[in-house]
Amino acid sequence: MDPTPEELEAAIAACVRAFYAKAREDVLLGPIFAAQVEDWDVHHRVVADFWSRALLGTDRYLGKPFVVHAHLPIELEHFDRWLALFEETARATLPGDLAAAAIAKAHHVASSFRAGMFPFVGADGRPARRPG
Secondary structure (H helix, E strand, O other), X not given: OXXXXXXXXXXXXXXXXXXHXXXXXXXXXXXXXXXXXXXXXXXXXXXXXXXXXXXXXXXXOOOOHHHHXXXXXXXXXXXXXXXXXXXXXXXXXXXXXXXXHHHHHHHHHHHHHHHHHOOEEOOOOOEEOOOO
């Protein structure tokens, strides 16, 4: 039997909470979140709304996630760590098809953010914030 919409929403909320529990403790990601998030309950709701829209087509999230993240002190290595934690959490908390869709969306988001935040090639050949 397929999960109900309420069960899918609950799984998304559980995924978001589990992800941030890990991310807040992570040596690489934790300091960024600690410096930026003041109210974790609000943050969890906003991010759950984002994933609900992305995965279920709801209309609760109307924000612009890139704009929110573009000013943060994010470096290239943060993307790989975020994806690793997200994939692990999605597989553990979401039904199979939904987990696969969430992981695909997360890769798309990371790729888009990386391209937007690091649009140039540095002298070392790696993506850079400024022309090399």
